[in-house]
Amino acid sequence: MTEPVRVRILGVGMGPQHVTPEVAAALRGADYVLAADKGADSGDDGLLALRRDIVHAYPGPDGPADIVTVPDPERNRSAGLSTAGYEDAVADWHAARAQRYAEVLRERGGTAAFLVWGDPSLYDSTIRVVERIRELGVPLEFDVLPGISAPQLLAARHRIVLHEVGRPVHVTTGRRLQEAVAAGLDNIVAMLNPPPERLDLTGLDDWMLWWGANLGASGERLVAGRLGDVLGAVVDARAAAKSEAGWVMDAFLVRRR
Incomplete structure:
Protein backbone atom coordinates (compact mmCIF):
# COMPACT_ATOMS: atom_id res chain seq x y z
CA MET A 1 0.00 0.00 0.00
CA PRO A 146 -22.35 14.94 10.70
CA GLY A 147 -25.62 13.08 11.12
CA ILE A 148 -28.87 13.41 13.05
CA SER A 149 -28.24 12.67 16.73
CA ALA A 150 -30.36 10.80 19.27
CA PRO A 151 -31.14 13.94 21.34
CA GLN A 152 -32.40 15.67 18.18
CA LEU A 153 -34.67 12.74 17.36
CA LEU A 154 -35.86 12.48 20.97
CA ALA A 155 -36.88 16.14 21.01
CA ALA A 156 -38.56 15.95 17.60
CA ARG A 157 -40.55 12.81 18.41
CA HIS A 158 -41.84 14.29 21.68
CA ARG A 159 -42.31 17.75 20.08
CA ILE A 160 -40.33 19.45 22.81
CA VAL A 161 -37.33 21.74 23.25
CA LEU A 162 -34.52 20.08 25.19
CA HIS A 163 -34.13 23.05 27.54
CA GLU A 164 -36.31 25.75 29.02
CA VAL A 165 -35.86 29.39 27.98
CA GLY A 166 -32.29 30.52 28.57
CA ARG A 167 -31.41 27.33 30.48
CA PRO A 168 -28.74 24.68 29.77
CA VAL A 169 -29.14 20.99 29.00
CA HIS A 170 -26.60 18.47 30.30
CA VAL A 171 -25.83 15.38 28.18
CA THR A 172 -24.38 12.34 29.93
CA THR A 173 -24.68 8.56 30.13
CA GLY A 174 -27.11 6.52 32.17
CA ARG A 175 -24.17 5.26 34.21
CA ARG A 176 -23.37 8.82 35.33
CA LEU A 177 -26.90 10.11 35.78
CA GLN A 178 -26.70 10.33 39.57
CA GLU A 179 -23.41 12.22 39.35
CA ALA A 180 -25.20 14.90 37.35
CA VAL A 181 -28.09 15.04 39.81
CA ALA A 182 -25.70 15.31 42.75
CA ALA A 183 -23.96 18.23 41.00
CA GLY A 184 -27.27 20.12 41.03
CA LEU A 185 -28.12 19.64 37.35
CA ASP A 186 -31.84 19.36 36.76
CA ASN A 187 -32.29 19.08 32.97
CA ILE A 188 -30.42 16.01 31.78
CA VAL A 189 -30.28 13.93 28.59
CA ALA A 190 -28.97 10.39 29.16
CA MET A 191 -27.62 8.14 26.41
CA LEU A 192 -25.83 4.75 26.29
CA ASN A 193 -28.31 3.47 28.83
CA PRO A 194 -28.45 0.04 30.44
CA PRO A 195 -31.85 -1.61 30.98
CA PRO A 196 -34.08 0.34 33.43
CA GLU A 197 -33.50 -2.16 36.22
CA ARG A 198 -29.79 -1.25 36.14
CA LEU A 199 -30.35 2.50 36.12
CA ASP A 200 -30.10 4.37 39.41
CA LEU A 201 -33.20 6.57 39.41
CA THR A 202 -33.19 7.24 43.13
CA GLY A 203 -34.91 10.50 44.02
CA LEU A 204 -36.27 11.14 40.53
CA ASP A 205 -39.84 9.86 40.91
CA ASP A 206 -41.29 13.37 40.73
CA TRP A 207 -39.15 14.48 37.76
CA MET A 208 -40.61 14.63 34.24
CA LEU A 209 -39.37 12.01 31.78
CA TRP A 210 -39.33 11.97 27.98
CA TRP A 211 -38.01 8.59 26.80
CA GLY A 212 -37.53 6.95 23.41
CA ALA A 213 -36.12 3.70 22.04
CA ASN A 214 -34.94 2.94 18.48
CA LEU A 215 -35.81 6.47 17.48
CA GLY A 216 -36.58 6.74 13.78
CA ALA A 217 -36.07 3.01 13.22
CA SER A 218 -37.84 -0.31 13.57
CA GLY A 219 -39.29 -0.81 17.03
CA GLU A 220 -39.53 2.89 17.89
CA ARG A 221 -41.30 3.44 21.22
CA LEU A 222 -42.02 6.66 23.13
CA VAL A 223 -43.05 7.24 26.76
CA ALA A 224 -43.51 10.56 28.59
CA GLY A 225 -44.80 11.61 32.00
CA ARG A 226 -43.89 11.83 35.67
CA LEU A 227 -41.06 9.33 36.06
CA GLY A 228 -42.58 7.52 39.03
CA ASP A 229 -45.81 7.01 37.10
CA VAL A 230 -44.39 5.83 33.76
CA LEU A 231 -41.32 3.76 34.68
CA GLY A 232 -43.26 0.51 34.30
CA ALA A 233 -44.37 1.60 30.83
CA VAL A 234 -40.72 2.28 29.93
CA VAL A 235 -39.73 -1.25 30.97
CA ASP A 236 -42.48 -2.75 28.82
CA ALA A 237 -41.81 -0.47 25.85
CA ARG A 238 -38.08 -1.17 25.87
CA ALA A 239 -38.72 -4.93 25.87
CA ALA A 240 -41.21 -4.52 23.00
CA ALA A 241 -38.73 -2.46 20.97
CA LYS A 242 -36.04 -5.11 21.34
CA SER A 243 -38.48 -7.89 20.49
CA GLU A 244 -39.59 -6.13 17.30
CA ALA A 245 -36.18 -5.00 16.03
CA GLY A 246 -33.83 -7.55 17.60
CA TRP A 247 -31.82 -4.71 19.18
CA VAL A 248 -32.53 -1.66 21.32
CA MET A 249 -30.92 1.74 21.89
CA ASP A 250 -32.68 4.31 24.04
CA ALA A 251 -32.25 7.87 25.25
CA PHE A 252 -34.21 10.07 27.61
CA LEU A 253 -34.57 13.56 29.03
CA VAL A 254 -35.32 14.04 32.73
CA ARG A 255 -36.23 17.44 34.15
CA ARG A 256 -37.00 18.53 37.69
CA ARG A 257 -40.58 19.71 37.85
Missing part, protein backbone atom coordinates in the same frame (compact mmCIF):
# COMPACT_ATOMS: atom_id res chain seq x y z
CA THR A 2 1.63 3.25 -1.19
CA GLU A 3 -1.19 5.80 -1.20
CA PRO A 4 -2.80 6.81 2.09
CA VAL A 5 -6.14 5.21 2.80
CA ARG A 6 -9.00 7.66 2.74
CA VAL A 7 -11.40 7.09 5.64
CA ARG A 8 -14.84 8.74 5.74
CA ILE A 9 -16.61 8.80 9.11
CA LEU A 10 -20.27 9.29 8.26
CA GLY A 11 -23.11 10.12 10.61
CA VAL A 12 -26.21 8.27 9.38
CA GLY A 13 -28.82 8.92 12.06
CA MET A 14 -30.87 5.75 12.35
CA GLY A 15 -31.44 4.80 8.73
CA PRO A 16 -31.57 5.83 5.06
CA GLN A 17 -34.19 8.51 5.76
CA HIS A 18 -31.73 10.41 7.98
CA VAL A 19 -28.80 10.42 5.56
CA THR A 20 -27.92 13.94 4.40
CA PRO A 21 -27.07 14.65 0.75
CA GLU A 22 -23.45 15.28 1.82
CA VAL A 23 -23.20 11.86 3.51
CA ALA A 24 -25.01 10.18 0.59
CA ALA A 25 -22.41 11.57 -1.84
CA ALA A 26 -19.58 10.33 0.36
CA LEU A 27 -21.16 6.89 0.58
CA ARG A 28 -21.53 6.69 -3.20
CA GLY A 29 -17.81 7.40 -3.52
CA ALA A 30 -16.64 4.80 -0.99
CA ASP A 31 -15.01 1.56 -2.11
CA TYR A 32 -16.22 -0.30 0.96
CA VAL A 33 -17.83 0.12 4.35
CA LEU A 34 -16.22 -1.31 7.48
CA ALA A 35 -18.68 -2.70 10.03
CA ALA A 36 -18.33 -4.60 13.29
CA ASP A 37 -19.77 -8.11 13.28
CA LYS A 38 -20.89 -8.75 16.84
CA GLY A 39 -22.06 -12.30 16.18
CA ALA A 40 -25.47 -13.88 15.89
CA ASP A 41 -25.85 -14.20 19.65
CA SER A 42 -25.44 -10.49 20.32
CA GLY A 43 -28.82 -9.40 19.04
CA ASP A 44 -27.13 -6.84 16.75
CA ASP A 45 -27.76 -8.62 13.43
CA GLY A 46 -30.61 -6.18 12.89
CA LEU A 47 -28.17 -3.27 13.07
CA LEU A 48 -25.94 -4.89 10.45
CA ALA A 49 -29.04 -5.31 8.26
CA LEU A 50 -29.84 -1.62 8.78
CA ARG A 51 -26.33 -0.71 7.63
CA ARG A 52 -26.96 -2.77 4.48
CA ASP A 53 -30.21 -0.85 3.91
CA ILE A 54 -28.30 2.43 4.11
CA VAL A 55 -25.56 1.28 1.73
CA HIS A 56 -28.06 -0.08 -0.80
CA ALA A 57 -30.10 3.14 -0.67
CA TYR A 58 -27.11 5.13 -1.97
CA PRO A 59 -25.25 3.05 -4.58
CA GLY A 60 -22.27 4.37 -6.48
CA PRO A 61 -21.75 4.15 -10.26
CA ASP A 62 -20.82 0.47 -9.97
CA GLY A 63 -23.47 -0.42 -7.41
CA PRO A 64 -23.54 -0.37 -3.62
CA ALA A 65 -20.24 -0.30 -1.76
CA ASP A 66 -19.02 -3.60 -0.35
CA ILE A 67 -19.65 -4.14 3.35
CA VAL A 68 -16.57 -5.65 5.00
CA THR A 69 -17.47 -7.10 8.38
CA VAL A 70 -14.82 -7.41 11.08
CA PRO A 71 -15.39 -9.65 14.12
CA ASP A 72 -15.84 -7.33 17.07
CA PRO A 73 -13.53 -7.95 20.05
CA GLU A 74 -15.19 -8.90 23.31
CA ARG A 75 -15.61 -6.16 25.88
CA ASN A 76 -15.91 -6.45 29.64
CA ARG A 77 -19.57 -5.53 30.27
CA SER A 78 -19.76 -6.54 33.93
CA ALA A 79 -22.58 -4.73 35.69
CA GLY A 80 -20.46 -3.95 38.75
CA LEU A 81 -17.61 -2.12 37.01
CA SER A 82 -16.49 1.12 38.63
CA THR A 83 -16.25 4.22 36.46
CA ALA A 84 -12.49 3.70 36.13
CA GLY A 85 -12.98 0.01 35.38
CA TYR A 86 -15.56 0.83 32.72
CA GLU A 87 -13.25 3.37 31.08
CA ASP A 88 -10.36 0.86 31.09
CA ALA A 89 -12.59 -1.80 29.53
CA VAL A 90 -13.66 0.58 26.77
CA ALA A 91 -10.06 1.67 26.11
CA ASP A 92 -8.97 -1.98 25.74
CA TRP A 93 -11.91 -2.63 23.42
CA HIS A 94 -11.05 0.35 21.24
CA ALA A 95 -7.42 -0.76 21.01
CA ALA A 96 -8.45 -4.24 19.92
CA ARG A 97 -10.90 -2.81 17.38
CA ALA A 98 -8.19 -0.57 15.94
CA GLN A 99 -5.87 -3.55 15.45
CA ARG A 100 -8.53 -5.48 13.51
CA TYR A 101 -9.60 -2.56 11.35
CA ALA A 102 -5.95 -1.70 10.64
CA GLU A 103 -5.41 -5.15 9.12
CA VAL A 104 -8.28 -4.60 6.66
CA LEU A 105 -7.23 -1.08 5.74
CA ARG A 106 -3.63 -2.16 5.11
CA GLU A 107 -4.85 -4.95 2.84
CA ARG A 108 -7.55 -3.10 0.90
CA GLY A 109 -6.47 0.55 0.83
CA GLY A 110 -8.74 2.80 -1.25
CA THR A 111 -11.60 4.73 0.32
CA ALA A 112 -13.27 3.19 3.37
CA ALA A 113 -16.33 4.43 5.22
CA PHE A 114 -17.56 3.92 8.76
CA LEU A 115 -21.31 4.41 9.28
CA VAL A 116 -21.95 5.94 12.69
CA TRP A 117 -25.35 5.78 14.36
CA GLY A 118 -26.56 9.27 15.16
CA ASP A 119 -23.69 11.73 14.93
CA PRO A 120 -19.95 10.99 15.28
CA SER A 121 -19.47 13.83 17.77
CA LEU A 122 -21.76 12.49 20.50
CA TYR A 123 -21.06 9.32 22.51
CA ASP A 124 -19.38 7.51 19.63
CA SER A 125 -15.72 6.52 19.49
CA THR A 126 -15.12 5.94 15.77
CA ILE A 127 -12.93 9.05 15.57
CA ARG A 128 -10.82 7.80 18.49
CA VAL A 129 -10.50 4.34 16.90
CA VAL A 130 -9.41 5.81 13.56
CA GLU A 131 -6.80 7.95 15.34
CA ARG A 132 -5.52 4.77 17.03
CA ILE A 133 -5.32 3.07 13.62
CA ARG A 134 -3.09 5.89 12.38
CA GLU A 135 -0.91 5.50 15.49
CA LEU A 136 -0.45 1.84 14.47
CA GLY A 137 1.34 3.06 11.34
CA VAL A 138 -1.45 2.86 8.78
CA PRO A 139 -1.08 5.88 6.45
CA LEU A 140 -4.54 7.40 6.27
CA GLU A 141 -6.44 10.63 5.90
CA PHE A 142 -9.90 10.98 7.39
CA ASP A 143 -12.81 13.36 7.48
CA VAL A 144 -16.05 13.46 9.46
CA LEU A 145 -19.55 14.27 8.20
